[in-house]
Amino acid sequence: MTQTPLVTLDDVRDAAARIKGVAHRTPVLRSRTLDELVGAEVHVKCENFQRIGAFKFRGAYNAASRLSPEQLAKGIAAYSSGNHAQAVALAARELGTSAVILMPEDTPLSKVEATLGYGAEVVTYDRYTGDRVAIGEALAIERGLSLIPPYEHPHVIAGQGTAALELIEETGELDALVVPVGGGGLIAGSATAAKGLLPRIRVIGVEPEGGDDTKRSLAAGHRVSVPVPRTIADGQAADIPGQLTFSVNRRLVDEIALVSDDEIRTAMRLAFERMKIVVEPSGATALAALLAAGRITPMPTRVGIVISGGNISADRFSEIISGRGPDARV
Amino acid sequence: MTQTPLVTLDDVRDAAARIKGVAHRTPVLRSRTLDELVGAEVHVKCENFQRIGAFKFRGAYNAASRLSPEQLAKGIAAYSSGNHAQAVALAARELGTSAVILMPEDTPLSKVEATLGYGAEVVTYDRYTGDRVAIGEALAIERGLSLIPPYEHPHVIAGQGTAALELIEETGELDALVVPVGGGGLIAGSATAAKGLLPRIRVIGVEPEGGDDTKRSLAAGHRVSVPVPRTIADGQAADIPGQLTFSVNRRLVDEIALVSDDEIRTAMRLAFERMKIVVEPSGATALAALLAAGRITPMPTRVGIVISGGNISADRFSEIISGRGPDARV
Numbered sequence: 001m002t003q004t005p006l007v008t009l010d011d012v013r014d015a016a017a018r019i020k021g022v023a024h025r026t027p028v029l030r031s032r033t034l035d036e037l038v039g040a041e042v043h044v045k046c047e048n049f050q051r052i053g054a055f056k057f058r059g060a061y062n063a064a065s066r067l068s069p070e071q072l073a074k075g076i077a078a079y080s081s082g083n084h085a086q087a088v089a090l091a092a093r094e095l096g097t098s099a100v101i102l103m104p105e106d107t108p109l110s111k112v113e114a115t116l117g118y119g120a121e122v123v124t125y126d127r128y129t130g131d132r133v134a135i136g137e138a139l140a141i142e143r144g145l146s147l148i149p150p151y152e153h154p155h156v157i158a159g160q161g162t163a164a165l166e167l168i169e170e171t172g173e174l175d176a177l178v179v180p181v182g183g184g185g186l187i188a189g190s191a192t193a194a195k196g197l198l199p200r201i202r203v204i205g206v207e208p209e210g211g212d213d214t215k216r217s218l219a220a221g222h223r224v225s226v227p228v229p230r231t232i233a234d235g236q237a238a239d240i241p242g243q244l245t246f247s248v249n250r251r252l253v254d255e256i257a258l259v260s261d262d263e264i265r266t267a268m269r270l271a272f273e274r275m276k277i278v279v280e281p282s283g284a285t286a287l288a289a290l291l292a293a294g295r296i297t298p299m300p301t302r303v304g305i306v307i308s309g310g311n312i313s314a315d316r317f318s319e320i321i322s323g324r325g326p327d328a329r330v
Numbered sequence: 331m332t333q334t335p336l337v338t339l340d341d342v343r344d345a346a347a348r349i350k351g352v353a354h355r356t357p358v359l360r361s362r363t364l365d366e367l368v369g370a371e372v373h374v375k376c377e378n379f380q381r382i383g384a385f386k387f388r389g390a391y392n393a394a395s396r397l398s399p400e401q402l403a404k405g406i407a408a409y410s411s412g413n414h415a416q417a418v419a420l421a422a423r424e425l426g427t428s429a430v431i432l433m434p435e436d437t438p439l440s441k442v443e444a445t446l447g448y449g450a451e452v453v454t455y456d457r458y459t460g461d462r463v464a465i466g467e468a469l470a471i472e473r474g475l476s477l478i479p480p481y482e483h484p485h486v487i488a489g490q491g492t493a494a495l496e497l498i499e500e501t502g503e504l505d506a507l508v509v510p511v512g513g514g515g516l517i518a519g520s521a522t523a524a525k526g527l528l529p530r531i532r533v534i535g536v537e538p539e540g541g542d543d544t545k546r547s548l549a550a551g552h553r554v555s556v557p558v559p560r561t562i563a564d565g566q567a568a569d570i571p572g573q574l575t576f577s578v579n580r581r582l583v584d585e586i587a588l589v590s591d592d593e594i595r596t597a598m599r600l601a602f603e604r605m606k607i608v609v610e611p612s613g614a615t616a617l618a619a620l621l622a623a624g625r626i627t628p629m630p631t632r633v634g635i636v637i638s639g640g641n642i643s644a645d646r647f648s649e650i651i652s653g654r655g656p657d658a659r660v
Contacts, residue, residue, distance in 0.1 A: 027357065048606045269644045276378045276608040276640035310606035314599045318648035 009196025048310025062159030089120035151185030161189025175300035184245030191252035235282030339526025378640025386417035392489030419450035481515030491519025505630035514575030521582035565612030
């Protein structure tokens with residue numbers, strides 16, 4: 001007996017049709033230096049060039065665009081301190097509706113301003129005492145808003161999968177796909193697209209060393225939580241996989257590689273100096289896993305990776321590269 | 331009586347055919363944020379993604395590829411502490427010959443290593459006591475090498491013009507083209523291509539405030555020198571225009587805008603944070619001129635700019651962005 005998957009390749013294709021002309025079809029870059037260092041042919045899907053600077057816009061827009069006219073008229077909502085906040089804010093603006101974004105009180109001002117800049121209303125909460133899911137759901141009910149979760153939704157997962165779909169459409173056959181893992185939405189969508197197109201492809205997720213909840217969960221066969229990780233990869237500081245994303249990932253993800261903060265720094269520096277692109281820490285983990293010895297074995301011959309985002313200030317980049325400043329931004 | 335120009339649109343087209351498949355056809359990026367800030371439609375030709383990380387490869391390869399088999403067998407030479415060194419080294423490797431690069435003794439090690447990395451031999455000299463042109467020419471004669479100058483050569487100028495040719499092929503009609511000015515090779519080639527394709531286009535060069543030798547020379551109607559400028563834009567620290575480049579530029583360049591080091595910093599930061607691309611100081615001056623109030627008046631409606639290079643280490647970028655470290659790298 002086989003269960004019908006929650007998200008299929010056709011769902012990813014539908015999402016691709018919906019986001020066409022709204023989201024960017026981001027470039028796939030190559031670098032001779034990178035190929036030589038890794039010892040493989042590496043195809044780099046650059047979601048740092050996506051609208052709002054990260055892949056998150058794909059899923060947010062796909063989900064928001066499927067709401068009914070009545071739902072859209074009332075507005076949408078999200079809880080996020082990161083890229084999903086801006087993604088939902090922009091999706092709302094593109095669809096001619098309003099967005100309310102729930103953010104922790106101590107969110108860096110630049111992220112609040114970016115979200116406000118897309119025309120959203122920002123509501124803050126104390127993340128040490130409040131539960132964002134509960135507060136977000138209460139807010140949505142109170143105001144009649146449609147809540148778009150950061151990863152626990154089939155339309156969000158299908159939307160995120162369009163990055164891998166575009167990558168493979170451009171490269172053709174690949175031996176492996178390497179994708180960062182946070183809540184698990186990007187890799188769930190990517191794995192759905194990749195295995196749908198190339199059944200024999202090896203799908204490798206990457207987590208920061210301290211935040212290996214998905215690796216442990218895959219090993220255990222069920223979701224396990226880890227202490228809230230301290231890592232520069234703030235977009236991957238999840239302590240437990242999503243229920244929905246894990247149900248996809250346990251079926252389609254072949255392995256998880258772990259990377260240290262120093263390996264992420266090295267990858268960010270290489271992207272900067274050799275590829276001339278800006279990558280945020282969470283966005284650099286797939287690159288870090290390829291570059292660091294022994295993290296991926298055996299090394300595939302022809303590999304695609306997703307650079308998931310580039311939202312980092314020049315000042316924070318300088319701090320991270322020099323090893324100054326706080327490592328944890330959880 | 332009209333004099334035949336030294337470099338024509340056809341020369342640029344010939345160069346484009348020669349570099350095809352060897353040089354990258356670099357992307358032309360757009361940014362909504364940039365358009366809003368500038369109040370114009372801005373098309374950004376990204377030569378930071380060119381091979382060796384700067385436009386210089388275009389001219390070097392075009393010039394080297396026109397040498398006879400006998401000349402190529404003996405090898406090529408160049409004097410440069412910057413991007414031209416790597417450009418000639420890579421051109422030699424691509425053409426299956428050797429290169430000798432004359433560099434100042436105090437060239438940053440990273441630049442020496444990059445040049446050696448392309449298989450070139452590096453010869454050093456003391457730039458406080460030696461004249462690089464004289465030493466370079468003596469070296470070339472002694473060893474039978476063909477010297478490829480950084481800008482004073484019609485093939486080099488024509489090669490650099492291919493960046494503007496590609497840009498305008500992609501954008502069509504533009505009101506203005508804004509290009510950094512160092513020795514004047516990039517703008518001479520760019521102006522040749524641009525005015526050849528769009529006779530009414532306004533061609534605007536950009537120099538750092540302290541290094542306004544071309545602006546002064548255009549005003550005077552003949553080449554004038556300025557004190558060696560102190561600026562973070564090390565690729566534009568020329569103190570006098572080239573003879574050949576000036577003969578082109580006095581005919582085709584409409585105006586020169588000046589930018590301060592702080593305006594360059596602001597442009598580098600914007601490129602980093604909003605466009606997610608790495609730009610070296612000299613590479614950011616055209617962007618800086620658009621962003622800084624009153625540097626270009628009236629502001630054109632539809633404008634193309636050249637980001638000329640992205641060769642800067644993450645550490646040096648951090649220094650410059652924070653205002654730490656030495657400002658002069660002359």
